[in-house]
Amino acid sequence: MKRNGFFLILGLVMGAAVPLQGALDPVAIPKEGEPEGRIVVLQANPVDQAFRYDIFQKSEEEKEWNFIISYTHLGDEMLFDINNDVPTRFKVTALDKDLNVLEEAVTEPVITKAMWFNTKRIVRFIAMILFSGIILYYIRKARQMKEIYLRPIAGLEAFEEAVGRATEMGKSVLYVPGIMDLDQVETISGVIILGHVAKMTARYEASLNVPVSRSLVMEASREIVNESYLSEGRPDLFNPDMVHYYTDDQFAFAAAVDGIMLREKPAAVFLQGKFYAESLILAETGNSIGAIQIAGTGSPSQIPFFVTACDYTLIGEEFFAASAYLGKDPKLLGSIKGQDIIKGAIMITILLGVIFESLGFTFFKDIFNL
Numbered sequence: 001m002k003r004n005g006f007f008l009i010l011g012l013v014m015g016a017a018v019p020l021q022g023a024l025d026p027v028a029i030p031k032e033g034e035p036e037g038r039i040v041v042l043q044a045n046p047v048d049q050a051f052r053y054d055i056f057q058k059s060e061e062e063k064e065w066n067f068i069i070s071y072t073h074l075g076d077e078m079l080f081d082i083n084n085d086v087p088t089r090f091k092v093t094a095l096d097k098d099l100n101v102l103e104e105a106v107t108e109p110v111i112t113k114a115m116w117f118n119t120k121r122i123v124r125f126i127a128m129i130l131f132s133g134i135i136l137y138y139i140r141k142a143r144q145m146k147e148i149y150l151r152p153i154a155g156l157e158a159f160e161e162a163v164g165r166a167t168e169m170g171k172s173v174l175y176v177p178g179i180m181d182l183d184q185v186e187t188i189s190g191v192i193i194l195g196h197v198a199k200m201t202a203r204y205e206a207s208l209n210v211p212v213s214r215s216l217v218m219e220a221s222r223e224i225v226n227e228s229y230l231s232e233g234r235p236d237l238f239n240p241d242m243v244h245y246y247t248d249d250q251f252a253f254a255a256a257v258d259g260i261m262l263r264e265k266p267a268a269v270f271l272q273g274k275f276y277a278e279s280l281i282l283a284e285t286g287n288s289i290g291a292i293q294i295a296g297t298g299s300p301s302q303i304p305f306f307v308t309a310c311d312y313t314l315i316g317e318e319f320f321a322a323s324a325y326l327g328k329d330p331k332l333l334g335s336i337k338g339q340d341i342i343k344g345a346i347m348i349t350i351l352l353g354v355i356f357e358s359l360g361f362t363f364f365k366d367i368f369n370l
Contacts, residue, residue, distance in 0.1 A: 023047055024105040026092045031079065035118035040088070040110055042078040047094040047103050056091040059083065060109070065091055084112050123368050131342050138341070139334030148333050150340070155294055155312035156325045162292040163200040166267035172207035173197065174266040174291075176282065177221060178273020179253055181214045186298045189320050190273030191220050193296070196326040197270060198228035202237055210243040211260060213253040218245045254278035258285045271295040271310070272319070275302045283309035296322060 026044040056065040087109035094102040177190035229238040246256040269286040279302040295306035296314030324332030356364040
């Protein structure tokens with residue numbers, strides 16, 4: 001009896017001195033339902049007297065353990081990112097307050113794989129197919145020369161009126177394609193619209209003046225004006241000096257354009273492109289000489305100044321869609337019509353969602369969470 005008691009006490013002392021192996025028991029498994037893979041869930045059991053837990057990671061391709069993060073306590077679900085199709089192990093080390101290792105354990109290799117089809121984006125896939133079909137339908141309809149109704153935009157309808165007024169008064173048309181380079185989409189849109197305005201000036205034999213603040217914009221504008229005059233059968237009226245460069249400096253350019261306005265007093269002023277603080281300076285000067293001013297920009301901060309000082313303003317998408325309205329290209333017209341239908345459908349969907357959510361019905365929202 002005494003001998004059994006001795007061995008029992010000895011076992012308890014040894015058990016207290018040496019921590020039990022496998023107490024952490026870490027397990028790493030791929031996260032379920034993750035379409036892109038890569039996400040691993042790490043779980044481990046806490047260790048008594050542990051002050052900190054260090055997490056290490058090592059893939060099959062690596063020789064050394066990489067430290068990831070430390071925790072003061074182990075959560076129920078710790079998420080980590082690994083490379084797909086590469087076996088990866090995790091090591092969990094439990095440390096006491098003196099940073100002595102109490103226990104460490106390594107997981108079995110874990111492998112993640114990406115799904116062939118992301119089931120969380122079924123609604124987006126259906127919406128993409130539906131929206132693409134609507135746009136292609138209207139493009140085909142436009143190509144078949146069927147009538148495509150687009151809501152009238154006053155600013156675009158005033159283009160020909162402005163050029164016609166300049167012709168009747170024997171004055172010039174001033175066109176400013178913004179102050180930025182061709183790396184800005186608004187500048188590109190402004191140069192495209194310039195081509196349509198140049199066709200009108202060629203048709204009515206009006207004088208065209210295009211000051212620019214970038215050398216690349218100057219070359220692109222000259223080419224598009226030249227093509228416009230050729231397409232109207234009036235290459236004799238084209239002069240490369242119609243498009244001329246002043247300076248890259250913002251306010252020096254604004255002063256130069258203001259000088260043109262005050263000296264030549266053009267009957268029509270087009271401000272189409274990317275503008276900043278000089279927008280109001282240009283628009284106010286044009287307003288002071290009594291010119292018809294048509295502005296267009298995608299910069300929300302400059303739209304209020306143009307609306308205040310100009311006769312017509314193309315706001316945001318109207319400005320980017322202007323070339324389609326003016327050029328009557330079936331592909332562009334059909335695309336714009338399709339986009340308008342899609343925007344209307346999205347607005348109705350949002351309205352229905354607000355109504356159902358306000359009434360406490362969640363089924364409509366749940367459809368979009370599929």
